[in-house]
Amino acid sequence: MLPTDRHLLAIEGMLPPQIAPLLDLAESYVLLNRTGTAPRERLRGRTLINLFFEDSTRTRTSFELAGKRLGADVITMSVATSSVNKGETLLDTAATLNAMQCDLLVVRHAASGAPALLARKVEAAVINAGDGTHEHPTQALLDALTIRRRRATLEGLTVAICGDVLHSRVARSNIHLLTAMGSRVRVVGPPTLIPAEIERLGVSVHHDMRTGLAGVDVVMMLRLQQERMARGLVPSAREYFRFYGLDATKLAWAAPGALVMHPGPMNRGVEISSDVADHPTQSVIREQVEMGVAVRMAVLDVLSRHGANG
Amino acid sequence: MSDFLLADVRLLDPAAGLDQPGDILVRDGRIADLGAGLGRPEGVAVIAGGGAVLCPGLVDMRAELGEPGGAWRETVASAALAAAAGGITTVAALPDSQPALDEPALVRLLRARGEETGSLTVLPFGALTRGCRGEEMAELGLLREAGAVAFTDGARAIGPARLMRLALSYAGMLGARIVQHPEDPSLAEGGAATEGELATRLGLPGIPTAAEAIMVARDIALARLTGGAVHFAHVSTASALTLVRRAKDEGLSVTCDTAPPYFDLNETAIGDWRTYAKLSPPLRAEADRQAVAAALADGTIDAIASDHQPRDADDKRLPFAQAAAGGAGLATLLAVTLAQVQSGGLTLLRAIEMLTVVPARLLGTSSGTLSRGTPADLCLFDPERAWKVSAGMLPGRAQNTPFDGRALEGRVLGTWKSGRRVFG
Numbered sequence: 001m002l003p004t005d006r007h008l009l010a011i012e013g014m015l016p017p018q019i020a021p022l023l024d025l026a027e028s029y030v031l032l033n034r035t036g037t038a039p040r041e042r043l044r045g046r047t048l049i050n051l052f053f054e055d056s057t058r059t060r061t062s063f064e065l066a067g068k069r070l071g072a073d074v075i076t077m078s079v080a081t082s083s084v085n086k087g088e089t090l091l092d093t094a095a096t097l098n099a100m101q102c103d104l105l106v107v108r109h110a111a112s113g114a115p116a117l118l119a120r121k122v123e124a125a126v127i128n129a130g131d132g133t134h135e136h137p138t139q140a141l142l143d144a145l146t147i148r149r150r151r152a153t154l155e156g157l158t159v160a161i162c163g164d165v166l167h168s169r170v171a172r173s174n175i176h177l178l179t180a181m182g183s184r185v186r187v188v189g190p191p192t193l194i195p196a197e198i199e200r201l202g203v204s205v206h207h208d209m210r211t212g213l214a215g216v217d218v219v220m221m222l223r224l225q226q227e228r229m230a231r232g233l234v235p236s237a238r239e240y241f242r243f244y245g246l247d248a249t250k251l252a253w254a255a256p257g258a259l260v261m262h263p264g265p266m267n268r269g270v271e272i273s274s275d276v277a278d279h280p281t282q283s284v285i286r287e288q289v290e291m292g293v294a295v296r297m298a299v300l301d302v303l304s305r306h307g308a309n310g
Numbered sequence: 311m312s313d314f315l316l317a318d319v320r321l322l323d324p325a326a327g328l329d330q331p332g333d334i335l336v337r338d339g340r341i342a343d344l345g346a347g348l349g350r351p352e353g354v355a356v357i358a359g360g361g362a363v364l365c366p367g368l369v370d371m372r373a374e375l376g377e378p379g380g381a382w383r384e385t386v387a388s389a390a391l392a393a394a395a396g397g398i399t400t401v402a403a404l405p406d407s408q409p410a411l412d413e414p415a416l417v418r419l420l421r422a423r424g425e426e427t428g429s430l431t432v433l434p435f436g437a438l439t440r441g442c443r444g445e446e447m448a449e450l451g452l453l454r455e456a457g458a459v460a461f462t463d464g465a466r467a468i469g470p471a472r473l474m475r476l477a478l479s480y481a482g483m484l485g486a487r488i489v490q491h492p493e494d495p496s497l498a499e500g501g502a503a504t505e506g507e508l509a510t511r512l513g514l515p516g517i518p519t520a521a522e523a524i525m526v527a528r529d530i531a532l533a534r535l536t537g538g539a540v541h542f543a544h545v546s547t548a549s550a551l552t553l554v555r556r557a558k559d560e561g562l563s564v565t566c567d568t569a570p571p572y573f574d575l576n577e578t579a580i581g582d583w584r585t586y587a588k589l590s591p592p593l594r595a596e597a598d599r600q601a602v603a604a605a606l607a608d609g610t611i612d613a614i615a616s617d618h619q620p621r622d623a624d625d626k627r628l629p630f631a632q633a634a635a636g637g638a639g640l641a642t643l644l645a646v647t648l649a650q651v652q653s654g655g656l657t658l659l660r661a662i663e664m665l666t667v668v669p670a671r672l673l674g675t676s677s678g679t680l681s682r683g684t685p686a687d688l689c690l691f692d693p694e695r696a697w698k699v700s701a702g703m704l705p706g707r708a709q710n711t712p713f714d715g716r717a718l719e720g721r722v723l724g725t726w727k728s729g730r731r732v733f734g
Contacts, residue, residue: 012511091627111629112513113583132631134513169513196516197507 188212367399367687379408392706406464478538620708
């Protein structure tokens with residue numbers, strides 16, 4: 001996100017001079033949140049609309065909280081995909097939002113590229129809160145902040161992103177961000193869940209957790225949706241857990257004290273075991289949620305300064 | 311009908327191997343004479359050709375015309391305007407309309423709708439299966455009697471091998487080709503782009519290029535088994551072209567065409583979520599584009615079709631995976647093909663051959679030549695005149711060109727249908 005960028009649509013293309021200051025700003029919001037001293041006048045009089053075409057309690061709540069802590073007027077519109085005629089109303093929605101003089105628009109949509117399409121038509125600054133299997137930029141930023149706070153730097157770290165990379169926008173955004181910041185990234189999963197030519201994004205591909213996790217500093221698990229079993233991409237949940245579920249045995253292959261992350265919501269017993277998910281020192285899953293609010297405050301803050309109405 | 315002499319043109323008739331300066335004389339709507347030094351027959355109007363190229367009216371072997379059932383996207387009349395502006399005088403209409411061309415009366419209707427335009431001969435494909443649903447065979451014999459030139463399910467692949475086998479056998483008896491959209495349906499289902507780095511970056515569901523080769527390989531085997539004739543539409547990958555080349559060497563009745571996007575564009579055209587470049591099959595990687603261009607020159611590809619697929623703004627202004635596939639192609643068919651001539655990959659005679667006599671033969675029609683005595687379907691074009699493609703400014707109704715903004719050289723100056731000027 002350049003100082004002149006109106007929107008946050010993707011991490012791809014962002015460079016360290018854009019990423020680092022955003023993380024720094026988010027860092028300052030972590031402290032302000034903990035002391036309850038976030039600047040409530042920052043977005044006073046601004047309207048933030050959360051437009052969710054796909055259900056997501058966590059991300060939606062996080063953006064709501066971020067907007068409210070900065071004093072914005074926050075409205076959430078949950079548009080269940082079933083009631084929308086296949087995105088046909090997306091541009092009608094854009095026209096409606098323009099009429100409402102919305103300043104900041106947070107969009108979650110099941111189709112890759114939907115926020116970019118909206119961004120061309122609305123006057124508000126658009127923040128991609130997850131589009132299809134494309135990107136989830138604020139998730140990658142909050143993951144980076146979480147890691148940075150624990151390890152001081154992202155440079156030189158080795159991060160394994162494990163599981164259903166094929167359908168994961170979280171994986172794509174993290175790959176772009178981490179490689180840009182100088183981390184080494186591995187993706188680990190069965191070949192049926194690894195997208196074609198992913199190595200062209202600057203990652204190495206592993207199908208065996210033992211080699212994939214060997215010596216890594218961070219283990220990022222991805223959610224495996226039940227429908228992947230139905231579509232025959234993996235034979236069964238128990239087979240998946242046997243080979244790719246993160247338990248204490250597999251975690252021991254990583255570097256001592258390696259961080260365990262998950263974007264949530266977790267399928268305990270499918271991609272991660274409870275003892276690992278709740279590990280008192282290595283799991284930073286709950287911290288990710290806290291960082292999420294701070295990162296979103298930073299993004300709203302920056303975009304509101306040079307949005308169309310800023 | 312007025313007689314005229316089109317003087318001082320470069321006569322190009324691939325059917326006769328003719329490429330020479332001269333004149334062409336049209337009497338009673340037919341080609342009366344052509345060659346050098348025809349003189350100036352008395353009582354005949356003279357049109358100055360100014361050295362432009364005069365070739366047979368183009369024969370486009372694959373287009374969707376919007377009728378019946380899609381008139382807000384295109385009609386035969388609006389498509390005829392686009393065709394005339396593109397030098398096209400004959401077009402084969404796809405049958406996967408609403409309803410599908412699975413009734414003899416509908417085949418006759420489409421032919422008649424073409425005649426009504428006075429500028430465009432419409433040769434309908436018959437639906438291979440009822441409703442183009444890919445289940446049971448339509449009444450191919452009755453459709454053939456009504457004037458269906460070949461059989462296909464249009465943009466839908468003929469999936470089951472058994473159905474394809476029966477179709478090739480039965481249509482073979484009728485002397486008709488089966489035209490296949492070569493894409494394995496189970497591999498292509500839900501796909502929006504060619505599988506690979508770009509689709510991975512954009513998070514779009516991918517279709518592997520193998521989906522095309524698999525269908526081509528299977529259908530070649532079935533052509534061998536049945537002795538039937540199969541034609542692959544809009545072939546777009548190197549591996550499929552290798553298979554076609556081998557089948558031809560073997561002497562099987564296997565032919566294919568491609569469409570301009572597949573030799574002029576590659577998948578990067580969909581970057582930035584450009585839904586106008588969403589096609590079926592999807593645009594491919596650069597190596598495949600080059601293979602298609604090479605196959606035009608070496609004869610593996612028999613014909614170039616517009617693959618005109620009219621879509622309106624509501625079909626296209628959607629998130630990429632939800633947007634309809636298909637591009638408008640009538641008005642740009644000639645000029646994009648000429649870009650291959652300008653780049654040195656293709657002779658002008660070979661390029662025009664793939665746009666005229668070869669598709670005409672594949673469709674079983676005698677048009678596409680400058681033979682004396684045949685109806686004067688003519689196209690006059692300046693191969694060097696530059697223009698720029700602009701969506702919104704194209705002739706006809708459909709504006710969904712994947713070539714928006716493309717600078718081209720080669721502009722149609724005049725189009726004649728049976729001796730009547732219909733464009734220019």
